[in-house]
Amino acid sequence: MALSGIEIYKLLPKTNCKDCEFPTCLAFAMKLATKQVELSACPHVSEESQSLLAASSEPPIRLVSLKSDGYEVKAGNEVVLFRHEKTFYNMPGLFIRVTDEMTSEQIQKKLKPAEEYLVNYVGIDLAVDGYAIESTSNDPTKFKSAVESVRSVSKKPIVLICKDPKVIRAGLDVLEGESPLIYAADESNWEEMGEIAKNANAPLVVSSPNIDSIAEITEKLKDFGVLNLVLDPANRDLSTSLMQFTQIRRLAIKKDFRPLGYPVIAFPCHAPSPETESIQAAQAITKYAGFIVLETFSPEALYALLVLRQNIYTDPQKPIQVQPGIYEINDPKPEDPVLVTTNFSITYFSVANEVEGSGQPAWLLVSEAEGMSVLTAWAAGNFDAERIAKDVKRFEIADKVTNKQIVLPGHVSVLSGELEEELPDWDVRVGPREAVDLPAFLKQAL
Amino acid sequence: MSIEIPKDSWPGEVRTITIGATAEEGGTRTSTVTVGGEKTLPFMHFESPMPYRPVVAIEIKDRKPDDWSQLLNETWGEVMENPGLWAKAAEEVGAEIIQLSLSLTDKDGNRNTAEAAVSAVKNILENTGLPIMVYGPGQAEIDNELIVPISDATKGERVVLGICEDKNYRTIVASALANDHLVTARAPMDVNLSKQLNILIQDMGLSLDRVLMDPTTGALGYGIEYGFSVMERLRLAALQGDAMTQLPMAVTVGFEAWKTKEAKVGVDVPKTWGDWLERSITWETLTAISLIETGADIVSLRHPESVKRVRAAIEELIAVPAIA
Ligand code: B12
Ligand code: SF4
Numbered sequence: 001m002a003l004s005g006i007e008i009y010k011l012l013p014k015t016n017c018k019d020c021e022f023p024t025c026l027a028f029a030m031k032l033a034t035k036q037v038e039l040s041a042c043p044h045v046s047e048e049s050q051s052l053l054a055a056s057s058e059p060p061i062r063l064v065s066l067k068s069d070g071y072e073v074k075a076g077n078e079v080v081l082f083r084h085e086k087t088f089y090n091m092p093g094l095f096i097r098v099t100d101e102m103t104s105e106q107i108q109k110k111l112k113p114a115e116e117y118l119v120n121y122v123g124i125d126l127a128v129d130g131y132a133i134e135s136t137s138n139d140p141t142k143f144k145s146a147v148e149s150v151r152s153v154s155k156k157p158i159v160l161i162c163k164d165p166k167v168i169r170a171g172l173d174v175l176e177g178e179s180p181l182i183y184a185a186d187e188s189n190w191e192e193m194g195e196i197a198k199n200a201n202a203p204l205v206v207s208s209p210n211i212d213s214i215a216e217i218t219e220k221l222k223d224f225g226v227l228n229l230v231l232d233p234a235n236r237d238l239s240t241s242l243m244q245f246t247q248i249r250r251l252a253i254k255k256d257f258r259p260l261g262y263p264v265i266a267f268p269c270h271a272p273s274p275e276t277e278s279i280q281a282a283q284a285i286t287k288y289a290g291f292i293v294l295e296t297f298s299p300e301a302l303y304a305l306l307v308l309r310q311n312i313y314t315d316p317q318k319p320i321q322v323q324p325g326i327y328e329i330n331d332p333k334p335e336d337p338v339l340v341t342t343n344f345s346i347t348y349f350s351v352a353n354e355v356e357g358s359g360q361p362a363w364l365l366v367s368e369a370e371g372m373s374v375l376t377a378w379a380a381g382n383f384d385a386e387r388i389a390k391d392v393k394r395f396e397i398a399d400k401v402t403n404k405q406i407v408l409p410g411h412v413s414v415l416s417g418e419l420e421e422e423l424p425d426w427d428v429r430v431g432p433r434e435a436v437d438l439p440a441f442l443k444q445a446l
Numbered sequence: 447m448s449i450e451i452p453k454d455s456w457p458g459e460v461r462t463i464t465i466g467a468t469a470e471e472g473g474t475r476t477s478t479v480t481v482g483g484e485k486t487l488p489f490m491h492f493e494s495p496m497p498y499r500p501v502v503a504i505e506i507k508d509r510k511p512d513d514w515s516q517l518l519n520e521t522w523g524e525v526m527e528n529p530g531l532w533a534k535a536a537e538e539v540g541a542e543i544i545q546l547s548l549s550l551t552d553k554d555g556n557r558n559t560a561e562a563a564v565s566a567v568k569n570i571l572e573n574t575g576l577p578i579m580v581y582g583p584g585q586a587e588i589d590n591e592l593i594v595p596i597s598d599a600t601k602g603e604r605v606v607l608g609i610c611e612d613k614n615y616r617t618i619v620a621s622a623l624a625n626d627h628l629v630t631a632r633a634p635m636d637v638n639l640s641k642q643l644n645i646l647i648q649d650m651g652l653s654l655d656r657v658l659m660d661p662t663t664g665a666l667g668y669g670i671e672y673g674f675s676v677m678e679r680l681r682l683a684a685l686q687g688d689a690m691t692q693l694p695m696a697v698t699v700g701f702e703a704w705k706t707k708e709a710k711v712g713v714d715v716p717k718t719w720g721d722w723l724e725r726s727i728t729w730e731t732l733t734a735i736s737l738i739e740t741g742a743d744i745v746s747l748r749h750p751e752s753v754k755r756v757r758a759a760i761e762e763l764i765a766v767p768a769i770a
Contacts, residue, residue, distance in 0.1 A: 235767070238763050243489070435707075
């Protein structure tokens, strides 16, 4: 639990020696409580106080990370229930599942396209985070070879799924030096699974349909020395899972309830159809999952889920933006037109992608609009004729072009008159409203 | 261990609003839809039962639109030429409400007329027993020109008229008042602007029991995070007791989702976008579900398959967990 300034003060030497550059220990404590200074700035704190203070500054949801050669997937460290209260930090990892009853060829056939999958959304490359391997055979040898098959396709982090410790051990043998996620400990096997997790230094999932039992097991595992835990409230219907994921998140964040202060894993892979699977996964993304295991690899569903994840985990205080300036698309020549847009990433990429795809050369003037979309910026007064004219001058685009043809987004056609006044020697044109119609416009209208 | 689950108990609750009127109630609808009444966040059954489920409206137009995705044209086919038949087809595939969006022009590009709009609405009322919402083309002057006669012609039906925005709400509200209708109030993604508009509408004498609120949303990939958060904030404010936010929320998911490139364009897009039809439906469905889970009471959709999926998900979400 985070301590108040007064509580922290009680743990300080109370000498007011000013070595921390604050006038009093109390002043320092107050700053510490709001995390504006580091404890290390006071050279005189006792070791005991240090450990108490360190424990109190632990995040309410533990950061758990899966590692493999060159990859890491992190979950946890969240501090709010609603993204508008601050932001969500660690996006849930998306894992695609295979089983050990699939042949090596089947595994490779399923995972190769998933491994190659890379989709660009507003300049960000999005991909699958890793794979889950489930033992449906309960046979250690089969499991081991399934893990080997996955490793022959990918180096990304892995979730090993089987309740039988023997089988998990066989899988781990292949993953020397990695921290895969082990699934799962329950009432019956937690000690043996805990042992395995400890030895392998791998995080461990605790699974039970009942969150009371989950909390009991996490406490036992913690005393046993297993600290990196992940929770699976094993109810798969939308309603129960929404309730339990919410309860866990609230207990961790509002009550600082440590036994449930871990990331949560969701299993849309058990959904009855790909359609319901993507709905379950979407719920998991918006409502608190740290890891998500999918059955289906389908580009269209994955693209939607990756975008949703990106959107929900965007910092509400900072729209994703691009640098204002001049962007050259398809090698523009001096006679090519100048297109104006804003520096909101979604806007910029909608336009840039269309122009690029059209093969038509153009200069793209990205105006400083506080990272807002065309209409939002216009409504907020961040995208008007004056500003555009200023950016035309600031970026010296007139030196690069001969035709001086400048195209406004169709949605702000109202600006054309004023822009003509601001830029008397330019030919001001109004483009289509939507970027999709730009290729045709560039071909025909200009 | 027996964990004490923290339960939020909120002082406020969302108003309950019924759309449509049956013969006994002075209308002609064979069914009505009631939304709202939430006393806690969506689907938190362990805190308070959810009195009414979120509902799915299907958005149709008064004539075949020029700018809808080819996929939608293919699905609906010929009925798009006749709003009555379109409404009927929508009812058959699971609409709980018909949301008519009026066109700005006729198919030859002439300005839409009151006569045409009224006759489209009458045609719809004859062909379906569902309650209806009627939204203008979104330009103040013509909205008023079309909505008022429709309002007069459907007196007593408890139609939802829209869209009221800060620049244009008076005429629509006055007409709703005169004819016992409801309205949708839309503000651009801002809690305070929503509240302000609701106050203005209430000041005209329309009870907030007749107002739905549309906080505006963006589609997946195009600003959904803003819509998501503003709805979450509005619903939290309502539960905390802020009377001006205690209205059911209606959002035009289909309109937003189907204007994205992902849904509109099938050729020359990255291969990693996958199958066009499935992508579009997923786009609409996931936008809808995400917003329903933050507080949407009515989502207007366009594709029958999305309607099916979203309704199935709602069905699952309103089931009280066995362990709650
Ligand atoms: C998300 C959003 C917000 C977000 C901001 C997101 C951001 N970073 O910009 C938030 C919630 C903060 C917001 C705030 C406001 N918003 Co706002 N917002 C939206 C929303 C829902 C989506 C905007 C969006 O992201 N579109 C996607 C991008 C890609 O679109 P775009 O930039 O227009 O680009 C497209 C085209 O313009 C074209 N294009 C772009 N560049 C170019 C260039 C050329 C040459 C060409 C040809 C084409 C072209 O291509 C793109 C794809 O087709 C819209 C409504 C809607 N559904 O569209 C309202 C909307 C834009 N907002 C609006 C308003 C009024 C506001 C506020 C002023 C409200 C207020 N008073 O608080 C504030 C202003 C901000 C402030 N004061 O802080 C109004 C604007 C009304 C109007 N017509 O003037 C809208 C239209 C909502 C409405 N219907 O009332 N908003
Ligand atoms: S350095 Fe430590 S002991 Fe000295 S004033 Fe600062 S907090 Fe107090």
